[in-house]
Amino acid sequence: MAFDGLRPKCLVVVVGTATEIGKTWVSARLLRELRAEGMHVIARKPAQSFDPGDSATDAHHLATATGEDPTTVCPVHRWYPVPMAPPMAADALARPPFTVEDLVSEIDWPVPAPDLALVESAGGVRSPIASNGDSITLIELLQPDLVFVIAHAGLGTINDISLTLEAIDRGAHFATPIVILNRFDPADDLHRRNREWLETHLEVEILASVPAVLSRLR
Numbered sequence: 001m002a003f004d005g006l007r008p009k010c011l012v013v014v015v016g017t018a019t020e021i022g023k024t025w026v027s028a029r030l031l032r033e034l035r036a037e038g039m040h041v042i043a044r045k046p047a048q049s050f051d052p053g054d055s056a057t058d059a060h061h062l063a064t065a066t067g068e069d070p071t072t073v074c075p076v077h078r079w080y081p082v083p084m085a086p087p088m089a090a091d092a093l094a095r096p097p098f099t100v101e102d103l104v105s106e107i108d109w110p111v112p113a114p115d116l117a118l119v120e121s122a123g124g125v126r127s128p129i130a131s132n133g134d135s136i137t138l139i140e141l142l143q144p145d146l147v148f149v150i151a152h153a154g155l156g157t158i159n160d161i162s163l164t165l166e167a168i169d170r171g172a173h174f175a176t177p178i179v180i181l182n183r184f185d186p187a188d189d190l191h192r193r194n195r196e197w198l199e200t201h202l203e204v205e206i207l208a209s210v211p212a213v214l215s216r217l218r
Contacts, residue, residue: 006111008042008114011119012117014026014121017157017163018124026182027043034116035065044108046104047080048079051081075106085127086128125168136167148178153185155190157194165179165204178213
């Protein structure tokens with residue numbers, strides 16, 4: 001069981017339409033702002049893979065935002081210093097395979113329950129996060145209150161967002177997805193038109209700034 005009665009007051013899972021889309025940047029800024037307002041926030045990254053030459057991992061950035069230790073954000077045995085999907089990185093390092101159930105069972109939920117817990121996935125929504133599943137499986141097990149879908153605002157994003165939302169709807173229809181257009185530039189005609197098309201054709205919230213997301217969470 002994922003919570004044992006310690007469920008956060010608001011649980012958010014952050015997924016992306018692709019890798020390097022800005023999940024950690026958006027997550028860290030949201031957490032930093034909410035913490036500055038006095039909210040008790042935590043971040044969790046069930047598994048992370050990275051280039052060993054990186055100066056800081058996703059867990060470091062998230063930990064800086066929440067005031068936690070990076071090894072609390074992501075258990076140290078789930079740090080895989082190979083830039084591949086986590087289960088592939090584990091295999092490349094000759095480390096044991098693991099399941100999504102393993103990752104969920106390892107999440108440390110603090111007492112008292114935080115006002116908001118943010119769980120960040122790895123890669124795109126269909127990128128494997130464990131040997132038996134991806135971010136959809138993670139959402140199914142955690143049953144979050146909200147799912148933030150981080151996407152770019154430029155050419156191709158309508159296709160990326162539509163496919164990601166279809167995957168979430170098929171595999172985790174109980175979750176409420178909210179699309180966040182990262183690096184949205186209101187002066188960019190394509191960005192504006194993409195946002196207008198999405199708002200007209202998709203029955204989900206489309207947010208285009210961190211302040212807009214913060215207003216949604218307050």
